[in-house]
């Protein structure tokens with residue numbers, strides 16, 4: 001068993017199984033085991049040292065995923081970049097929330113709106129999912145729970161029109177932060193991906209730098225298809241971060257590692273339940289612990 | 294693609310003379326990788342390939358002039374056998390209404406599939422009634438009501454304060470009004486949420502459904518075995534609907550779910566529209582998993 005004795009080929013196979021079962025995928029799991037093997041050739045790893053080494057390598061890999069990125073999305077956490085209320089910047093900070101069907105976008109927006117509103121920011125939610133049955137109603141409940149404003153259109157309205165109205169309203173009312181909910185869509189649907197690009201263009205008409213943040217929401221139970229999702233969505237919009245949801249279940253969310261490695265997209269938030277408080281800022285220890293839980 | 298990979302693999306080996314069991318093992322390690330990348334569960338893939346290996350050796354692949362073709366045929370046949378024989382009709386109850394209970398994790402597609410299944414049965418001459426037993430997700434009832442309108446089916450909703458009570462009243466209404474089928478939508482829930490799994494067990498107890506359909510997202514990874522097994526043990530499921538298969542998810546979860554529950558995949562969801570429900574065909578999914 002891992003961490004019982006010294007690291008040998010049998011233990012390495014066991015570790016590979018644990019990583020693959022955590023959805024890291026074959027390639028990333030093999031890469032991690034290779035690094036582990038090399039370390040143990042330098043100095044034999046025994047007992048707890050094995051687990052510690054794995055944790056360190058995982059943290060290294062997670063760190064590498066977010067370095068060398070052109071967009072410094074960690075500005076969010078940089079105290080110097082904290083938006084002071086009353087700073088009144090000319091335009092609102094705009095975040096698009098995108099992802100495949102049922103991943104947890106609408107719920108995550110409710111949580112995010114609450115989070116920032118609690119910090120004293122004036123938040124507006126834009127209900128740009130005008131397609132799915134009762135999507136606007138669902139988001140409206142969240143707006144009410146988070147006690148924030150919401151811009152809606154009529155069902156079947158053009159989502160671009162709702163984004164346009166929402167951002168105009170945000171600018172004229174001095175909103176600090178806007179969250180745009182979009183309809184779930186499969187990354188393989190070319191028309192729907194084009195629709196996303198159109199929303200991007202519409203947003204830029206009102207706020208030239210928008211969207212400042214684009215979060216791809218990934219269901220924590222997703223397997224290797226998560227890589228394809230990230231790749232394809234990235235072709236339409238520059239994704240600045242991942243929200244990984246439903247990690248309150250038994251899934252480990254390991255697909256964030258190959259996504260990070262191939263596309264350099266960092267994880268920003270983790271969804272841990274269906275309630276408004278069930279969203280935490282990402283921390284690497286979270287992933288490492290979850291994998292070996 | 295698999296044929297080319299194995300062909301290339303074996304032709305390299307044959308160059309050195311006749312094939313050995315080790316060669317077959319090595320080839321199957323390559324297949325294992327393909328299965329894992331297709332999201333087949335690790336243990337399930339291992340057990341599956343063990344069977345394939347036994348058959349391959351038993352069928353004297355070592356002596357074959359076309360070992361790659363033979364191994365692939367074995368893999369394909371074993372996959373189809375595992376995925377379940379060809380499509381069988383949903384069960385009906387002796388006494389109407391036949392009840393179908395839709396269960397699964399959050400966001401898997403239950404509400405949409407409830408509408409799709411109603412539409413499917415209606416087209417085949419049934420009179421299905423839908424029941425909105427998700428009282429927890431914001432606007433879930435609205436969603437099913439809209440879905441019902443879109444397919445011209447009535448929805449029992451807002452008749453009580455608990456899912457169990459709505460279920461009970463829905464069945465009562467179905468009986469008294471002569472509906473032949475009742476399809477019950479429930480809230481998404483985690484298999485590790487004891488209280489909600491218990492609630493579902495009580496709903497099942499109340500309804501005596503002819504089918505308990507586990508609605509699973511086609512892009513689920515290794516965790517598919519955990520949720521499927523838990524739902525199966527705690528509730529007993531009779532069939533599976535694999536949703537969002539109109540994307541490029543390979544669908545290995547189907548193999549895992551089938552393997553761990555022993556229940557057949559009934560349908561696949563092939564889009565957001567309410568007519569996008571297809572009867573399950575194992576050969577199509579086998580090809581997809583093998584890439």
Ligand SMILES: Nc1nc2c(ncn2[C@@H]2O[C@H](COP(=O)(O)OP(=O)(O)OP(=O)(O)O)[C@@H](O)[C@H]2O)c(=O)[nH]1
Pocket residue numbers: 099100101102103104105106107108129132135182183184185217245246247248249270271272273274278399400430481483
């Ligand atoms: N357990 C758990 N459930 C979650 C989490 N996030 C979202 N959900 C649930 O997942 C389901 C789908 O969430 P939605 O917010 O509707 O997902 P969506 O991406 O907006 O869905 P579409 O708009 O239809 O594409 C709901 O039942 C949510 O309550 C989470 O972190 N944990």
Ligand SMILES: Nc1nc2c(ncn2[C@@H]2O[C@H](COP(=O)(O)OP(=O)(O)OP(=O)(O)O)[C@@H](O)[C@H]2O)c(=O)[nH]1
Pocket residue numbers: 101102132184186397398399400401402403404405406427430433479480481482536537538539561562563564565569
């Ligand atoms: N592309 C595609 N989308 C689907 C399919 N089935 C459902 N969806 C979409 O997946 C999302 C979630 O579907 P729902 O029916 O709300 O899922 P649910 O299981 O009822 O969700 P909860 O009640 O929150 O657990 C919606 O956006 C649906 O339109 C499918 O087969 N293909």
Ligand SMILES: [Mg+2]
Pocket residue numbers: 105106107129135182183184
């Ligand atoms: Mg939504």
Ligand SMILES: [Mg+2]
Pocket residue numbers: 403404405427430433479480481
């Ligand atoms: Mg639902």
